Amino acid sequence: MSETDNKPTLGRKPLGLKRSVEAGEVKQTFSHGRTNKVVVEVKRRKVIGKPGADTASESKAAETKAPETKAPEAEAPAPAPTPAPAPTPAPAPEAKTEAPAAPAPAPAPAPKADAAPAPEAKAASEPEAKAPPAPKPAPAPAAKAAPAPKAAPAPRPRKPAPPRKGPPGETPQERVKRLQREAEEDRLRMGEENRRREEEAKLQAIEEEKRRAEDNRRAEEEAAVKAAADAKAKAEAEAQAKAEAEAVAKAAPAEDSKPAAATPASDNGAAAPGPRRFTPVKRPEPARKPEGAGAAGGAKPAVAKKGGAPARGAERKNDRRQSGKLTVNRALNDDEGARARSLAALKRAREKERRAQFSGRSQPREKQVRDVIVPEAITVQELANRMAEKGADLVKALFNMGMMVTVNQTIDQDTAELLVEEFGHNIERVSSSDVDINVDSDVDAPETLKPRAPVVTIMGHVDHGKTSLLDALRGTDVVRGEAGGITQHMGAYQIKTKGGDKITFLDTPGHAAFTQMRMRGANVTDIVILVVAADDGIMPQTIEAINHTKAAGVPMIVAINKCDKEEANAQKVRERLLEHEVIVEAMSGDVQDVEVSAKTGKGLDELIEKLLLQAEFMELKANPDRNAVGTVIEAKLDKGKGPVATVLVNRGTLKRGDIFVVGTESGRVRAMNDDKGKQVKEAGPSMPIEVLGLGGVPMAGDVLTVVESEQRAREVSSWRQEQATAKRTATAPASLDTMFSALKAKQDVIEYPVVIKADVQGSVEAIAAALHNLSNDEIKVRILHSGVGAITETDVSLASASGAPIIGFNVRPNAKAREQIEKSKTAMMYYDVIYELTEEVAKQMAGIWGPEKIETVVGRAEVKQVFPAGKKDKAAGLLVVEGAIRKGLHARLTRNDVIVSATTIASLRRFKDDVDEVRTGLECGVVLADTNDIRAGDQLEVFEVSHRERTLG
Ligand SMILES: Nc1nc2c(ncn2[C@@H]2O[C@H](COP(=O)(O)OP(=O)(O)OP(=O)(O)O)[C@@H](O)[C@H]2O)c(=O)[nH]1
Secondary structure (H helix, E strand, O other), rough: HHHHHHHHOOOOOOOOOOEEEEEEEEEEEEEHHHHEEEEEEEEEEOOOOOOOHHHHHHHHHHHHHHHHOOOOHHOOOOOOOOOOOOEEEEEEHOOOHHHOOOOOOOOHHHHHHHHHHHHHHOOOOOOOHOOOOOOOOOOHHHHHHOOOOOOOOOOOOOOOOOOOOOOOOHHHHHHHHHHHHHHHHHHHHHHHHHHOOOOOHHHHHHHHHHHHHHHHHHHHHHHHHHHHHHHHHHHHHHHHHHHHHHHHHHHHHHHHHHHHHHHHHHHHHHOOOOOOHHHHOOHHHHHHHHHHOOOHHHHHHHHHHHHHOOOHHHHHHHHHHHHOOOOHHHHHHHHHHHHHHHHHHHHHHHHHHHHHHHHHOOOOOOOOOOOOEOEEEEEEHHHHHHHOOOOOHHHHHHOOOOOOOOOEEHHHHHHHHHHHHHHOEEEEEEHHOOOOOOOOOOOOOOHHHOOOOOEEEEOOOOOOHHHHHHHHHHHOOOOOOOOOOOOOOEEEEEEOOOOEEEEEEOOOOHHHHHHHHHHHHHHHHOOOEEEEEOOOOOHHHHHHHHHHHHHOOOEEEEEEOOOOOOOOOHHOOOHHHHOOOOOOOOOOOEEEEEOOOOOOOOOHHHHHHHHHHHHHHOOOOOOOOOEEEEEEEEEEEEEOEEEEEEEEEOOOEEEEOOEEEEOOOOEEEEEEEEEOOOOOOOOOOEEEEEEEEEOOOOOOEEEEEEOOOOHHHHHHHHHHHHHHHHHHOOOEEOOOOHHHHHHHHHHEEEEEEEEHHEEHHHHHHHHHHHHHHHOOEEEEEEEEEEEOOOOOOHHHHHHHOOOOOOOEOOOEEEEHHHHHHHHHHOOOOEOOOOHHOOOOOOOOHHHHHHOOEEEEEEEEEEEEEEEEEEEOOOEEEEEEEEEEEEEOOOEEEEEEOOEEEEEEEEEEEEEEEEEEEEEEEEEEEEEEEOOOOOOOOOOEEEEEEEEEEEEEE
């Protein structure tokens, strides 16, 4: 009731022939002195069963005003029927009877709403027909509007009957207040009632469900019990004799009666809800109902039809009837459990399905054939990973092939191929050429080639004057600076002749231990100068040098040195060279020879001339305009400069800033020094330079290649490192045979372990090679570790753990290592001359090996007869056939040339007399120590054992 609504009606009478509503003015007082007047209309209640124009109009008026909640006032004028409509809200029968009288209370559930308006409409239509036209429009919409759409506000108009009349002296304002209060109370009460009813319905439904479940369970149990009883009874019936047939016959009706009893039970069950409704299959169906719930009962018959079973439709009707009205809440509650459960169940079901599908697929999974990339060496585990197989399976397969390997061991490409094929995959072999730089295939076009300086190597026996000659050629003197007067490691120098030609010299050492380095020198060398001292002639290393030069296919110039000496005999040298197929020009051959003296400088110019002539003849050329390719002549770890390498550029030009790969290392040219120690920005072909900026110390002989980017350099170097590691750790797959033979070999061979540390890589290699040369079948040098630089703690711990000495060549231990050496008493061997080192090691090895055992046969005899001697022993009657037999000597008894026992002569007798010696042709009796296995016809060899100091090398 709003003020604005009421104002226009003020003083205006409602339309109609007769006033059906009483209107009164009420003055309202507000704060600040404001007042307002409102019209209060009071409806009259429609009287049932007393047709008449008044009643009809009243009912119409009541219907029109119903929504405005002014109904309560209708009670005042309306006489009798009031008590009846009071409890109207719910029950259907009441609604039906009360409907005509009730002011369109429109109960909530649709079916009732449908039912209610029908009679109402009829009741209304009759009076309407008689009624004057004016009020027509009002009742018509009222009749229609009442039922469905106004179902929601329906509870409001249903007010309780109680105190409808106010106190006698009630003012209109008090009356209004009272009415409002009453209306509010009614509304609250109605709400409370509704809530209670809904709760009751809910409880009832739950109980119902429980009951049904219980019934269902009971029915199932009963059925199971009955089935068991049936089976028993039948079995008994068959087993029993005819006499018991009657009992069986009785049992049979009993059985019949039981099902009969069961049927009603099941009927009851069906009459109730029926277990099917609660089966997991049926549950999801009601979940759809909420969609149709808005359409209220409209959907219900459809469900009944879908159910197919008329019994179920009946059940539902019964349910509904028993549980009262179907409210929105109830409808939702019905679905609530199903929905909540269905969501979770749906998830679980999907998950289960997915798992089932997954597991179903994995079991009969098809074997996937893969293309397996296999490098030259690969670990079993890595191969297994690439094949997507189990490492253990590979090990098993290898075992079946007779190879005993673990997953961490490295196998070669061929073995890997066998495995890959065994497992049904395809192998893709990858070789180093796929990643590595192949310098050989990179050939320069002839037009790009330009003349270059010859690279000359000087070879010869120790002290024949190689360094002196080179020195003389360079005009410098480095001889005095060398330890022991021997060139220890390779150096490279370039000289410029008077004519401006350049010649590069590699100064290779003359000692045999440096053979490997010399071989490398020969590989980059264009021409070899073979230095032979005229006074000493051809020596072992001279011959070795000749052989290496020939093997390398490098032309040779013989420099017969020390010709200034009196005892010099150049001709003898030439003649002796013939023995080694070196025919010099003077002997009508093609090998140039020069008589020189490093000391006096005699013949040096002639030597240079002949070198240039040879170089010219060879047409030495290289392309200087390309990325450099060089060879490491020597490399070391310099304290101040870091890793430093002496590189001879083979082709191209090496520039400062170039990125390169050298062996397993990579780097960028930080600086370059020439042989005079001068910094240079670039170095062309045949130029030896010292390169700084390496990532590590490369090996002598490694090839340096300039690459386009750091990334490429890293890629190549890491690949090479990988390969080097794989090769180092690669073990030939061990078969059972090789395993046992290796064990046997280990027992037979004495190992001499050492740790080698040297100042430069070349020395390390030279020492290693020299020590390996000392090894023989019985004693072998085993290099535990070798490296460049000072002796460190780790070297000491490694050596002491293996009881090995540390060989330090031109290096000393650092402070910490010294402490540890003292503690662990590790043997140290310091040298600065290689041959001293090898001699000393040879001595030590001989010491470990022990003195040599020498056997000298003294005599031989034949066993003629065997007879007992004492309680246990046997004596042999012998005939000495050779030498003599002496008491206490070592003896070896052989039968058909097979040694039966190795023993000693315990006693020697001749005609019952103990004697010390029996000579050839005489007979004697002997008792052998520790053996009685003697037979007539056996041979006895008697020998002496002596020991002699061993020598190695
Ligand atoms: N009289 C004479 N002595 C020479 C001549 N050339 C070298 N010598 C001496 O021979 C000795 C050895 O000379 P080196 O130049 O060290 O000989 P090397 O072949 O380099 O020796 P290693 O470095 O040990 O291989 C030195 O004492 C030189 O002085 C020569 O032409 N005449």
